[in-house]
Amino acid sequence: MNLVLLFNTDFIADDQVQLTDRRFEHIQQVHRAQVGDQLTVGLLNGQVGTGLILSLEDHAIVMSVSFHKAPPAPLPLTLILALPRPRMLGRTLQHISTLGVKKLILLNTQRVEKSYWMSPVLKPEKVEEHLILGLEQAKDTLMPELILEKNFQAFVEQRLPDLCQNSLGLVAHPGVPDACPRAVTEQTTLAIGPEGGFIPTEIQQLTAAGLKPVHMGDRIMRVETAVTALLARIF
């Protein structure tokens, strides 16, 4: 936790917060902070600042907080990701959040098992938990927006063409001729397939909607590795 993310409900005065949950335990047990110590804090969807520990009791910490800095710049990206298997989803959400993605679409595809959509990791409170851990890691405060698209056909035909307007559209796919571009600064829409990849008709439909297939070399990566590698390569 490189930054303690604060919510409106934490405030007990205009410039004071009280924490009693996971954040309190982490500050106490991992940071081993003391009264008088200063921690980096951030207001959800707001600025980054400093928290001065006023009191540290058995079950609660009180900090005086002030805010003075913008969070790191978001990536200019809409990320479309085939829903990963539950075991990988939590970590992938954390990576995505750490790397600065602010709009994430989890998409159903042929090779996404139906059962993945029932995973408890997809419950809004669990998703938020992972996204918050990613923000805290990166000292960011801007909560990513998450959209679930369970109907590939409807998404690709009705909503993807609009997303691709005024945006560099890419779909990561091994074995295609074009290499993934580097040092992109423009608004981008990037699709990443499931384990085993998109099937050929899905690639055709994504291409028709405005995404250009690009590759990342010969090596087949796990989804969580591929997400990080693609974002680091492109931006």
Next chain:
Amino acid sequence: MNLVLLFNTDFIADDQVQLTDRRFEHIQQVHRAQVGDQLTVGLLNGQVGTGLILSLEDHAIVMSVSFHKAPPAPLPLTLILALPRPRMLGRTLQHISTLGVKKLILLNTQRVEKSYWMSPVLKPEKVEEHLILGLEQAKDTLMPELILEKNFQAFVEQRLPDLCQNSLGLVAHPGVPDACPRAVTEQTTLAIGPEGGFIPTEIQQLTAAGLKPVHMGDRIMRVETAVTALLARIF
């Protein structure tokens, strides 16, 4: 397992292998392969090829194998990584192996806890297990070399200058002026610090030995994310 990695001890004839271990179980339970199916195989430190399933019994699979293709190109890199915490080490070894690192030095630094060196994940057979999983993921066969350096001082003074000869030397460090280079094709030596980073005197010593400090932007990443992001950015 996108490739079944084969060892000399698997061979029961010049062109036949018998598998009874994890690989057998994976082929049976995950691939759900049948007699007559073809799988991608690779000979440890050798070529990639095809395995034709001749028999599939309760406890063993026999394949006829042939080899015809070189594995993917290695990264031109010596990676120096502060020993990660055990929980992260296994996954990080897998990522490193998948991404094509062939020389990995795990280094002690000020912020590496001494207890990490006792982790069972560091036992040669566990390390090999993770590296093999990474190779199988990337359809690679070339086992990375792993060197443990428990003495920072001795390593940096006596061995690092030689490693930096005829090589682009980099150390990832947040907040420095120079951005991490992209699309590097020359031989590279890259150092990545522990959670919390290298301490200032370590950065001075690494710089004196020939590594240039470079940053990856404002966001602080977990070690496993940073490793993947740096390799994808640099190469």
